[in-house]
Amino acid sequence: MSLSDPRALRDAFGRFMTGVTVVTARDRSGNLVGFTANSFTSVSLDPPLILVCPGKFLSSYAAFEGCSHFAVNILAEGQEDISNTFAGFKGDRFTCTPHHIDANGCALIDGAVATFSCKRHDWINAGDHGLLIGQVTAFTTNDKRGLGYAGGQYFSLGLERGARDPEAKINVAGAIITAGDQLWLTQTPRGLAPLQCTLPDRRALRGSLRDHLATLGITAQLGPVFSVFDDPKTDTHYAYLLAEAPAGTAPDGITALPICALDDAVFDGTATTRMMARFAHEAQTRNFTLYLGDAEDGEFHAFTSN
Numbered sequence: 158m159s160l161s162d163p164r165a166l167r168d169a170f171g172r173f174m175t176g177v178t179v180v181t182a183r184d185r186s187g188n189l190v191g192f193t194a195n196s197f198t199s200v201s202l203d204p205p206l207i208l209v210c211p212g213k214f215l216s217s218y219a220a221f222e223g224c225s226h227f228a229v230n231i232l233a234e235g236q237e238d239i240s241n242t243f244a245g246f247k248g249d250r251f252t253c254t255p256h257h258i259d260a261n262g263c264a265l266i267d268g269a270v271a272t273f274s275c276k277r278h279d280w281i282n283a284g285d286h287g288l289l290i291g292q293v294t295a296f297t298t299n300d301k302r303g304l305g306y307a308g309g310q311y312f313s314l315g316l317e318r319g320a321r322d323p324e325a326k327i328n329v330a331g332a333i334i335t336a337g338d339q340l341w342l343t344q345t346p347r348g349l350a351p352l353q354c355t356l357p358d359r360r361a362l363r364g365s366l367r368d369h370l371a372t373l374g375i376t377a378q379l380g381p382v383f384s385v386f387d388d389p390k391t392d393t394h395y396a397y398l399l400a401e402a403p404a405g406t407a408p409d410g411i412t413a414l415p416i417c418a419l420d421d422a423v424f425d426g427t428a429t430t431r432m433m434a435r436f437a438h439e440a441q442t443r444n445f446t447l448y449l450g451d452a453e454d455g456e457f458h459a460f461t462s463n
């Protein structure tokens with residue numbers, strides 16, 4: 158490959174699988190600034206040091222080059238929208254992103270897998286980027302799964318691990334949607350089922366599912382993956398995500414079922430019945446697990462949803 162082809166080099170760099178972070182600071186006027194970065198690396202335990210590489214093309218480059226403090230937020234599965242906001246949105250990125258302020262005055266993103274509040278330790282110029290090294294002054298972490306990024310696309314450990322049969326002919330993505338104390342479902346001839354669609358491309362799962370829900374009049378926040386399984390009999394791969402819609406009246410054609418009535422509901426098949434029984438049980442504690450396997454049996458993995 159030729160080094161004179163920057164696109165090829167960028168693609169080669171992009172083959173390295175990373176997580177996704179949002180790095181925040183304040184500019185000279187005290188305004189919050191932030192950008193999406195996958196150049197985050199932990200550097201040292203003693204002292205606790207991390208680094209991230211702001212590009213010179215960033216509108217906030219001067220703010221990061223001159224900052225005394227900054228924060229790094231490792232995004233969770235389901236926070237792709239936040240990553241996209243901090244990678245491209247030109248308006249106020251913070252008004253549309255739930256966050257709070259740390260002791261250093263920097264923004265910590267609500268729902269992140271881990272946050273690191275830092276004071277500046279060093280700054281090194283390196284070509285078209287800078288290396289911003291920070292000493293961690295405080296950090297938080299939880300059991301959520303982190304959002305992945307490789308080859309210019311987001312990935313989710315839940316979905317990738319569950320993809321036992323990457324060649325499945327039919328791929329179905331569904332959403333288990335809570336709206337206040339209700340579940341929004343669809344009525345099929347065999348019983349109730351989560352809202353779902355057949356995917357043209359499994360890699361575009363979240364986008365396709367979001368588009369499908371929008372055509373039904375539902376704006377839902379897609380969250381972590383709840384269940385991934387194959388049905389070898391029909392050569393179908395299923396992936397169900399947890400989702401939240403604002404409480405209110407369900408759109409036409411959607412069945413709103415009170416969560417407390419889940420136990421008595423009739424679902425459209427054995428796999429759905431089992432999955433919804435687990436949802437009913439886990440919704441009581443909000444300690445959701447991830448199911449990976451096939452329609453008959455599989456494994457459960459613990460994760461905490463909030």
Ligand SMILES: Cc1cc2nc3c(=O)[nH]c(=O)nc-3n(C[C@H](O)[C@H](O)[C@H](O)COP(=O)(O)O)c2cc1C
Nearest residue numbers: 192193194195196210211212215216217243244245
């Ligand atoms: C997944 C992902 C990782 C990124 N990593 C970096 C990075 O490490 N450093 C960087 O300068 N820009 C990175 N970017 C690009 C910036 O996020 C993007 O150019 C920036 O947010 C634009 O902000 P601005 O409009 O304020 O200039 C990344 C973008 C994405 C989507």
